[in-house]
Amino acid sequence: MTILHHLDDATVMRYASGDLDEAFAAVVTSHLAMCPECRRAARLAEAVGGELIEACEPASLPAGAFERMMSQIGEIGRPDAPPPKQVARTVAGDVPAPLQRYVGNSLDAIAWRHIAPGVRKHDIALGSKSTGKLYLLNIAPGRAVPEHGHGGSEMTLVLSGAYRDELGRFAAGDIADLDEHVEHQPCVDPDASCICLVATEAPTRFKGVLSRLLQPVFGI
Amino acid sequence: MLAALSSFRPAGQDGTERMADIHKDLMARVAADRDREAFRELFEHFAPRIKAWLMKSGADHALAEDLMQDVMTSVWRKIDLYKPENGSASTWIFTIARNIRIDRLRRASSRPYTDIETLDMPSDEADGEETTFATQRATIVAAALSELPVEQREVIELSFNQDLAQSEIAQRLDVPLGTVKSRMRLAYSKLKSSLEALQ
Numbered sequence A: 001m002t003i004l005h006h007l008d009d010a011t012v013m014r015y016a017s018g019d020l021d022e023a024f025a026a027v028v029t030s031h032l033a034m035c036p037e038c039r040r041a042a043r044l045a046e047a048v049g050g051e052l053i054e055a056c057e058p059a060s061l062p063a064g065a066f067e068r069m070m071s072q073i074g075e076i077g078r079p080d081a082p083p084p085k086q087v088a089r090t091v092a093g094d095v096p097a098p099l100q101r102y103v104g105n106s107l108d109a110i111a112w113r114h115i116a117p118g119v120r121k122h123d124i125a126l127g128s129k130s131t132g133k134l135y136l137l138n139i140a141p142g143r144a145v146p147e148h149g150h151g152g153s154e155m156t157l158v159l160s161g162a163y164r165d166e167l168g169r170f171a172a173g174d175i176a177d178l179d180e181h182v183e184h185q186p187c188v189d190p191d192a193s194c195i196c197l198v199a200t201e202a203p204t205r206f207k208g209v210l211s212r213l214l215q216p217v218f219g220i
Numbered sequence B: 001m002l003a004a005l006s007s008f009r010p011a012g013q014d015g016t017e018r019m020a021d022i023h024k025d026l027m028a029r030v031a032a033d034r035d036r037e038a039f040r041e042l043f044e045h046f047a048p049r050i051k052a053w054l055m056k057s058g059a060d061h062a063l064a065e066d067l068m069q070d071v072m073t074s075v076w077r078k079i080d081l082y083k084p085e086n087g088s089a090s091t092w093i094f095t096i097a098r099n100i101r102i103d104r105l106r107r108a109s110s111r112p113y114t115d116i117e118t119l120d121m122p123s124d125e126a127d128g129e130e131t132t133f134a135t136q137r138a139t140i141v142a143a144a145l146s147e148l149p150v151e152q153r154e155v156i157e158l159s160f161n162q163d164l165a166q167s168e169i170a171q172r173l174d175v176p177l178g179t180v181k182s183r184m185r186l187a188y189s190k191l192k193s194s195l196e197a198l199q
Ligand SMILES: [Zn+2]
Pocket: A003, A005, A006, A007, A031, A035, A037, A038, A039
């Protein structure tokens, strides 16, 4: 997989500082799971956090804070028991690991809802504090999605297939990390449908009369 | 690459790097033997700083202490997930503290953040010297941070330390969101180029 479109550096910093809503965090971490280059970028940004903690003037702790914590750790597990081995997961399937808790591990098993000719959608439920929306889109080969601008920021990660728009061609692993004023009209490659993971901050506003008619149907 | 890195040892940064190496060894002892004395040393260094950091994010003394305990308990429990080749102990501990801040201070969900940490992915650094490199990276980042222009350092501290969203930073500083983003990008690219200068 050759990834051509990566995270914006400002997004990498947002990610590292913890400033991403669950919807956007899911898209960013899914891209990270697919992209070694952005993983390195994220680690560098997280090193900033590490150095900022190092630079903090130490606060005072009550005497015996360490012993108290260790005895509580002991109460939860057996006293003096080693922590349970955390086994890192190795991931199979065509769904990026951070997305698997939301949609399972196979794109074939997703339950799609028909929302417009050639366009199917799968909404993903998030925690109650999330203000963003997260969903999968499955767009048929050769389909163009109506031209639209964004009411807020939007991130689209291609999971399979490919589409093309003003910004170039986006294939599996590519992420479109868009600011609010970008307008684009994605068109899916003719040979295969395109499945994308999308996070949006605010409702997308379609341009044009036909598009505006479609919007209620689209619900995106 | 390493030859170039080894020759890069400005006098004032020896301390940072030596400390990062000591922490790396302590982490290894905790991981290998559940060494409580090694863990105590890590606690004595990190716990007061994590508490201070959480107070910058708006927690009061009691809450900051409570959350700090959560962070250090996770360090103990999740020590097997720490991969020294991916970063210094302080970087890893920061990510744990950040996730706990999302969950318990902001009461939002850190699920994607925590899920990606349990992934078993091959190291992304190219050669066998990666562990050394991770400690040196900490030194370089510390140096690069201290050299940032005030306005870039400011947006970084507001986001990482005070837990403000980029949109809140824009409001606080009374500048457009785009300005906050471009300061972030500039700061990040400076960090990146000081790392790349050594590779
Ligand atoms: Zn990338």
